[in-house]
Amino acid sequence: MDFNFTEEQDMVRDGLSRLVREQYDWETRRKAIASPAGWRPEIWAQLAELGILGMPFSEADGGFGGGAVDAMVIMEEFGKGLVVEPFVPTVVCAGGFLKHAGTAAQKEEHIGAIVSGSAVFAFAYAEPKGRFDYADLETTAKKDGAGYVINGHKAVVIGAPWAGHLIVTARTGGARRDRGGVSVFVLAKDTPGVTTRDYVTVDGRRASEVYFENVAVGADALIGAEGEGLALIELVTDEAIAALCAEACGAMKVAHAMTVEYSRQRKQFGVPIGSFQVIQHRLVDMYTAYETAVSLTYLATLRLGADERERKRAVSAAKVGVGQSARLIGQEAVQIHGGNGVTDEYAVGHYFKRLTIFDSEFGNVDHHLKRHVALA
């Protein structure tokens, strides 16, 4: 057992921490997310230059040979700055599908472009009636000659307005909710028949409803074996959950630190509110919630390579525990900031919003508690 970070990981953290501090200050972020684009491609280019976008890929695939712990380090720093650029959809999700199951040609085409920052992906898996079940798909991909024709509607596809490519899940066989018959495809967003409705999310990101109307793709769009995509989706989304948990830890750390600082400055009844025991104990409970969230994030991250049952149990444990901590810390941070906590001006409310939406991504607390029970 070892809880130390490598020198390289410390360097990555320091580099990213500097970038977030110097170029992701609150006013700059506020303007960027309100701009028409909603993100900053120049930040993305710097992440490529720093080697961040190539970190989780093997050297053989053109990356820097990092792993899940590197992704954790990166995501924690993103969480601290509420970075909106689409690292999880592009590097963790699309990158994950490609590295685990991509053909040589698919890797050749896409991984280099991800590493260099020239390709941005979104992961279209959720559906209006599918909730958190990756197999509950109305989207279909029907065999048509050598290729497929895709029809369906994907919901709240994070980062899709910025993406040039999509990873799409669709049913190629079996009945709705069957484990078999689920397939994964990669395609350009400008493939004929793909339309989007783009919008802003409450946590400052961009997303789309994505509609597929008789979208014809070649056989080379399929990632992995036809009809056997569910296990792959579960693996990649578990990796995404570990990364999101690390992001949430970064956000919780800052939200807590802001609240402690506020309680030192803010005076009522002639004294700082942080001198009141009722406030102190709530700040301590937030601190404890943060520390246990970090521990569960380590657990999930370090178990991503374990056998399927152990991996799923660890990841679900983290999504439950981190989700509960995120809820507590977000709400308490706002409460202790008093009226200021519910203003748009104070940063704390924006951390609260990101921590709130985190819960629903890739399955909320209830969903993962059920999965944990099922794997007992």
Add this chain to the structure above:
Amino acid sequence: MNLDFTPEEQAFRDEVRAFIAENHPKELADFGMREDMTREQMVAWHKILGKKGWSVPAWPVEYGGTGWTPTQRYIWSEENARANTFMPLPFGVSMVGPVIYTFGSEEQKARHLPGIRSGEVWWCQGYSEPGAGSDLANLKTTAVRDGDHYIINGQKTWTTLAQHADWGFFLCRTDPTAKPQEGISFILIDMKTPGVEVKPIKLLDGSYEVNETWLTDVRVPVENLVGEENKGWTYAKFLLAHERTGIAGVARSKRGIEKLRAIAAKEIANGEPLITDFDFARKISQLEIDLAALEITELRTLAGEQAGKGPGPESSILKIKGTEIQQRLTELTLEAVGHYGAPYMGGVSNDNGANAHPVGPDYATHAAATYFNMRKTSIYGGSNEIQRNIIAKMILGL
């Protein structure tokens, strides 16, 4: 960063597991409650470990510690919990021992450390008083210098298992004019000294575990003062931080959850095993998740300690979360046994109101008593509210 055991650590686990299997007295694994055990039974494993050199793993090697890494100590706890061993009590090993080897004189080390290691000498803790609980510095017991002795007067309470104790470590006021924290001294008392009187306090589970300790004109040689006079508060706080590191009880709680699952598999609710009831299974999963978080948090703390940071205020988190989990575990176990939580089985040997023969399933016998007993855990060792005060002050800087 990884959670895997190295081949050396796997070999260590095998060695520990084999040693326990060969040496741990079988009858000790089956006690439901500590109060049914004799003094000899309670120290049996301690004495075996003392001979092996494994009774004080966390101590510095020069005083008899094993020099184990945090991972080895983790393996040690896991394997002991797995075999349900009765581990050495903390009063000597985790409390006064570290104070003596850190602040004590060479004579005190030579006199007291061997008996703590071997399990021959039983220690008890004289901290709390009727008027000094969370506000420990308000203690009134006095030690007045008289030549080469202190004359000690006062009343201590919640003295755990003092009925067996050979020695006690006591906080006494040596300077009544100083600020509360500055006039306290840390004094070792031979419990056979005239004027020391131990009176039992019966607890709500029916057990006899704690005592009132009355001290009336007790003459103690001045060489039993540890460290400097009036510096006792510093040593007391040091001791409490040490006490908290082992207090999480992760390995035992893991075993408790296994037992709870086994009980819930046997209990029938609505015609099906209770374990298949989602509401109940969900509570077990939530407990397991919280325990997993605590386990990694403890390992991170141990790794930090090895990096030279020593047990600090972070150990307060372990105390709070560890005791909350222990309590929820006993609460769920009581819920699991349903009606058979009610029959009173405590104090079979010494209480006229008890049922002589167990009714209901074996696993239900101690469920309520254990639940009642474990309410103490969020109160002792510095209540969980005091732990929050410590974190607020020492970590959050409030």
